[in-house]
Amino acid sequence: MSLRRAFLWWQFAAVLVLPTAVFFSRGVFGERLGWDLLVAALTAPVLGIALLVVALVILVRPSVLVSRAVSWFDMAVMSAWHAAIIWLCVTPSAWLAVAVVALALLAFWGAVWQFVTDGARRIRTATRDFTARFESATGVRRPSGPIDLGELRPIDDPAEGAVAASGRTVAE
Numbered sequence: 001m002s003l004r005r006a007f008l009w010w011q012f013a014a015v016l017v018l019p020t021a022v023f024f025s026r027g028v029f030g031e032r033l034g035w036d037l038l039v040a041a042l043t044a045p046v047l048g049i050a051l052l053v054v055a056l057v058i059l060v061r062p063s064v065l066v067s068r069a070v071s072w073f074d075m076a077v078m079s080a081w082h083a084a085i086i087w088l089c090v091t092p093s094a095w096l097a098v099a100v101v102a103l104a105l106l107a108f109w110g111a112v113w114q115f116v117t118d119g120a121r122r123i124r125t126a127t128r129d130f131t132a133r134f135e136s137a138t139g140v141r142r143p144s145g146p147i148d149l150g151e152l153r154p155i156d157d158p159a160e161g162a163v164a165a166s167g168r169t170v171a172e
Contacts, residue, residue: 004072007079011058018082020044025040050108061119077103077110
């Protein structure tokens with residue numbers, strides 16, 4: 001649990017550390033200094049924003065707010081993503097850049113999926129608790145079958161010349 005808690009706060013440090021490492025490593029390890037540095041200058045802010053968005057989606061998840069720890073899935077995917085970014089700093093290659101983008105998408109959509117399912121679980125629990133409290137307070141139990149609405153009649157169409165309450169037709 002403490003490892004997952006520490007990782008929750010590492011995500012926010014990684015928002016600054018990893019893009020900075022990508023930017024400066026291109027200057028140190030870059031083969032074509034001009035183009036590599038330009039690409040790093042353009043991609044480092046995008047990487048920082050992506051890291052921040054994923055970290056915020058994870059942080060606002062109800063289960064993370066309560067436990068102050070990320071899930072094991074978050075930790076695995078984010079660790080792989082951070083490791084791929086660090087590896088990209090040392091040995092730049094096209095397939096590794098594709099892996100970083102793929103892991104970023106996996107981290108984002110995994111965090112969104114967990115956010116939605118966790119929120120739905122919380123809403124179901126709250127609804128069940130509210131229903132139980134209402135039934136115990138009022139002593140009334142809602143029938144589980146379909147609700148009978150009685151006789152339903154269509155409303156007359158005014159364009160057909162229906163008679164209003166005043167006795168005149170609506171078209172007049």
